Amino acid sequence: MTVPVHLRQDETFVLNLGPQHPATHGVLRVKLTMDGEYVVKAEPVLGYIHRMHEKMAEEGTFVQFFPNTARMDYLHALAFNHGWALVVEKAAGIEVPERAEYIRVITVELNRIASHLLWWAAFLLDLGGFTPLLYAFDDREKIIDLLERITGSRLTYSYMRFGGVYNDIDDEFIAGTRDFIKRLRGRMPRLYHDLVTHNIILIKRIKDIGLVSAEQCRRYGATGPVARGSGINYDIRKNEPYSVYPEFDFEVPVFNEGDSMARYMVRMHEMEQSMRIIEQALDKLPGGPVMGKAPKVLKPEAGYYYSAVETARGSLGHRLVCDGGKNPYKLKLRSPTFCNLSLFGEVAEGMLLADALAFMGSLDLVIPEIDR
Amino acid sequence: MLEKTLVALVELFPEPASAAAPAGEGTQEAPLREAGVVATGFAKHGSHLDVLCRPDQVVAVAQIMDREGYFLEAISGVDWLDMQQFEILYDYNRLGGEHCRVLVRTRVPRREPVVPTVSHVFPAADWHERETFDFYGVQFQDHPNLIRILLPEDADFHPLRKDFKP
Numbered sequence: 309m310t311v312p313v314h315l316r317q318d319e320t321f322v323l324n325l326g327p328q329h330p331a332t333h334g335v336l337r338v339k340l341t342m343d344g345e346y347v348v349k350a351e352p353v354l355g356y357i358h359r360m361h362e363k364m365a366e367e368g369t370f371v372q373f374f375p376n377t378a379r380m381d382y383l384h385a386l387a388f389n390h391g392w393a394l395v396v397e398k399a400a401g402i403e404v405p406e407r408a409e410y411i412r413v414i415t416v417e418l419n420r421i422a423s424h425l426l427w428w429a430a431f432l433l434d435l436g437g438f439t440p441l442l443y444a445f446d447d448r449e450k451i452i453d454l455l456e457r458i459t460g461s462r463l464t465y466s467y468m469r470f471g472g473v474y475n476d477i478d479d480e481f482i483a484g485t486r487d488f489i490k491r492l493r494g495r496m497p498r499l500y501h502d503l504v505t506h507n508i509i510l511i512k513r514i515k516d517i518g519l520v521s522a523e524q525c526r527r528y529g530a531t532g533p534v535a536r537g538s539g540i541n542y543d544i545r546k547n548e549p550y551s552v553y554p555e556f557d558f559e560v561p562v563f564n565e566g567d568s569m570a571r572y573m574v575r576m577h578e579m580e581q582s583m584r585i586i587e588q589a590l591d592k593l594p595g596g597p598v599m600g601k602a603p604k605v606l607k608p609e610a611g612y613y614y615s616a617v618e619t620a621r622g623s624l625g626h627r628l629v630c631d632g633g634k635n636p637y638k639l640k641l642r643s644p645t646f647c648n649l650s651l652f653g654e655v656a657e658g659m660l661l662a663d664a665l666a667f668m669g670s671l672d673l674v675i676p677e678i679d680r
Numbered sequence: 681m682l683e684k685t686l687v688a689l690v691e692l693f694p695e696p697a698s699a700a701a702p703a704g705e706g707t708q709e710a711p712l713r714e715a716g717v718v719a720t721g722f723a724k725h726g727s728h729l730d731v732l733c734r735p736d737q738v739v740a741v742a743q744i745m746d747r748e749g750y751f752l753e754a755i756s757g758v759d760w761l762d763m764q765q766f767e768i769l770y771d772y773n774r775l776g777g778e779h780c781r782v783l784v785r786t787r788v789p790r791r792e793p794v795v796p797t798v799s800h801v802f803p804a805a806d807w808h809e810r811e812t813f814d815f816y817g818v819q820f821q822d823h824p825n826l827i828r829i830l831l832p833e834d835a836d837f838h839p840l841r842k843d844f845k846p
Contacts, residue, residue, distance in 0.1 A: 354829055354830055355828075355829060355830040355831060355832070358830040358831065360839055362815070362840060363839055363840060366840075395726075398723075398724065398726065522775075525751075525775065526749070526751045526775055527751070527802060527803050527804065528803055528804045529751050529752055529753055529754075529802070529804035531775070535775060540775050540776055541776050542775045542776040547776060547779055548779055611725060612725060612727070612730070612769070612783060612785075613724075613725055613726055614725065614726030614727050614771060614781065614783065615726050616726075616773075623753070625753055625754060625771065627754060627756050627769060627771060629758050629769075637758070638756070638757075638758045638759075638840075640754060640756030640769070642753055642754035642771070646807065647753075647804060647807075650803070650804060650806065650807045651803075654803070679830055680830070
């Protein structure tokens with residue numbers, strides 16, 4: 309528990325957390341004004357891995373931006389692929405065959421599980437537990453192998469195309485995915501929940517720590533597991549259905565506590581829901597082509613377009629402005645962790661440094677996606 | 681929700697806006713429509729309402745959106761070089777409940793790009809406005825900390841301006 313303390317200005321000092329620090333998982337720097345062990349002010353300093361993806365989008369054609377999408381959120385790259393495909397398909401009026409949308413959903417959800425597994429591993433590593441990382445990477449490796457077979461890459465996928473996907477899935481992938489789900493379901497209760505979730509050391513570290521209110525989420529525009537851990541039932545897959553998500557029966561896990569434990573529980577439950585979606589998609593998988601008809605040179609009608617998808621970290625929005633040319637006139641990427649991190653300063657105020665780090669871990673930051 | 685928001689926003693604009701915006705309105709070829717609120721096709725454009733306002737109205741719009749329970753999703757800039765204007769886009773959305781997305785747009789002259797800040801209404805705007813300042817050089821009046829966010833602090837250029845050459 310964080311005990312309220314009286315802070316005196318003259319006793320504070322500045323502590324630089326990062327940009328090279330193992331707990332920030334990348335090049336994030338936080339300028340912390342400290343009073344002893346307590347954080348007086350936390351100010352994230354961004355931009356250490358800024359690559360100006362938005363300018364690259366304007367310089368190239370629509371299809372040339374695909375490889376860039378995978379290099380922002382490298383943990384849930386397929387959702388970024390999907391978001392970019394959806395906004396351009398919307399603007400250019402391209403139809404996607406049903407089988408392709410099913411395959412998109414299956415791969416995106418597999419990737420979501422991989423992302424949550426890696427978050428779980430890294431978060432516990434932050435808290436000082438090394439063993440869980442080995443279990444999570446063991447399972448994640450299975451997903452990466454499955455995706456590698458059909459997408460051709462292990463991390464930075466450029467699997468989707470306007471009008472479909474680049475490669476069809478085969479029986480071996482389907483069988484492998486079913487085996488993986490069976491395996492993860494079998495391992496989840498003992499290796500994940502008995503060992504970690506119900507572990508008193510973990511509970512003491514993250515329960516009632518890093519309280520984020522629903523109102524704070526709204527004021528700062530936080531989405532994804534951060535909002536759902538604060539009692540906000542908001543998931544783009546349900547609230548603003550896209551692709552073939554309405555075809556599936558799944559739940560949106562919501563926890564009201566608003567602490568780091570709630571965000572932890574949201575992600576653990578989401579993995580189960582993603583497995584449910586994949587199973588249903590495999591059962592219902594329609595036949596047919598995986599690539600629709602799309603013109604070689606895209607020239608969407610001039611105008612303003614917006615499309616959002618739910619990534620592992622929250623709502624990813626593409627604000628696209630077209631002027632009728634073959635390049636995007638303007639593309640703004642509304643990345644989820646950029647907004648989720650912006651509430652860090654307000655929430656971390658008055659926390660113990662060790663708690664602030666645990667809270668930061670529970671936000672699930674991916675720095676290249678913040679800096680774009 | 682859509683109607684309620686529409687009614688609240690229309691009060692800002694005494695003159696009713698033209699019923700439908702022409703395709704590609706606001707780009708180099710087609711002229712800008714009059715200020716006001718129009719409904720846009722969500723299926724095609726991804727937003728339910730399109731609000732075009734004067735720069736001095738963005739705070740009033742933000743206050744209405746705050747009162748109606750919206751959150752600020754993003755702020756982006758657009759450089760319309762041929763018209764010598766910057767356009768600032770505000771995307772509003774709702775966290776659950778009935779779904780409604782609102783796009784708010786305003787235009788400022790390129791040589792004097794000044795817009796009032798909405799960061800006192802939505803703290804989310806703080807970083808988004810800093811980013812727009814970083815990339816376009818748009819000045820957000822009364823912003824508490826308008827410094828570069830993603831580019832190095834000693835950068836002397838705004839890379840998303842259309843006339844920027846690296």
